[in-house]
Amino acid sequence: MPYFLRRFVGLMLPLLLAAGAAHADTVWMKNGDRLSGTVRSLSDGKLVMDSSYGGTLSLDWKAVSTLSSEKPIEVRSGKTVFKAQLDAADRGFIVVRRGEDEQRVGVSQFEEFMKPKPKTDALSWTGNIDVGVSLKKASTHTQDSHFAYNNKINVGKWRNDFGGTYTREKEDDTMNTENYSLRYALDYQFQQQLFWQGRASYKRDWVEDLSEQALIGTGPGYQFWDNELGSFSLALLGGAFSYGYSDGSADSHLGASLRWDYQRFLQGRKLVLFSRGDVGHSLDGNIFTMDAEVGLRYQLTSWSSLNISYGHDLVSGTRDTLNERNFTTGLGLKW
Secondary structure, three states: OOHHHHHHHHHHHHHHHHHHHHOOEEEEEOOOOEEEEEEEEEEOOEEEEEEOOOEEEEEEHHHEEEEEOOOOEEEEEOOEEEEEEEEEOOOOEEEEEEOOEEEEEEHHHOOEEEOOOOOOOOOEEEEEEEEEEEEEEOOOEEEEEEEEEEEEEEEOOEEEEEEEEEEEEEEOOEEEEEEEEEEEEEEEEOOOOEEEEEEEEEEEEOOOOEEEEEEEEEEEEEEEEEEOOEEEEEEEEEEEEEEEEOOOOEEEEEEEEEEEEEEEEEOOOOEEEEEEEEEEEEOOOOOEEEEEEEEEEEEOOOOEEEEEEEEEEEEEOOOOOEEEEEEEEEEEEEO
16 A cells, blocks of 8 residues: 555544544443443433444443433433433533533432434334243143234334234143234324324134124324333223124124323333233223233343233123133243
8 A cells, every 4th residue: 555545544544433433422431441332221220322343232320430422312300301412521420411501410410311212204113922831740731822922113103003912721621711812003193292093903712701802993192201211102092892702692882992001121121011901991881891911021132031921801791701810921032
């Protein structure tokens, strides 16, 4: 390589590297290490950061010396949430800039912050599959299996949420439980927190007298939050309930239901607390329904998890009352 070309590269390379570092968040550790990437959130004493060389990192906040953020971050102080630019300072401090106001704050005073999710029209697809199987041989032979999948596909202001479950419990030659469920919901966000939802669900049971349940409804919803630490939404739907029985008879009712969807990341996104479900009531006052699930999911790797959940399916006021409780645990895949 000619001398003048080597000289040019030697002068420009540090500038290019510095420019690249300027377009990223940077964290300085107390042991002298410096990490560059995208800071996602701080919660439960864990700083979550995405890096090109190590994937998603969960750093002990007590080991952080200072940091700088490329873009403003939502900082929570008590019940107040504000956006601020974070700049590196001397060891143990961070400069918080809000417009022309600038304040030097100790690292130990930060308890929670998060980077706002970027608004984009690009397609986003997330989901998980959970599988649980239990085999027991004693005085009886028991086979239990549970399968669940959940998918969320977002494109601009449109959000698609669909999934299903299959549960089977057999003891010797007796089938105690066998059913499956399907659901689909379509949301349109016409404001930042307001959306309109249309939803349909179907359940089929081969053991209970109440063999079929179907629901279709539509109505407004409110997104309380949706950020790096989790999400929570409620939707109030009006529509129709339909029930079928093992002898072929059926009945239907008009009614309303309240639907919720909650998710909270804990311990640096290693642990996820989730709950989803709905409660409904017919307009004639006879039918009450509840289909609820709450659980925990622990991330083993970036794509696998260990999960545990409790579900309660209740239908009262129909010809046959249904009151099922399911406790499941197993392994899962996520994307």
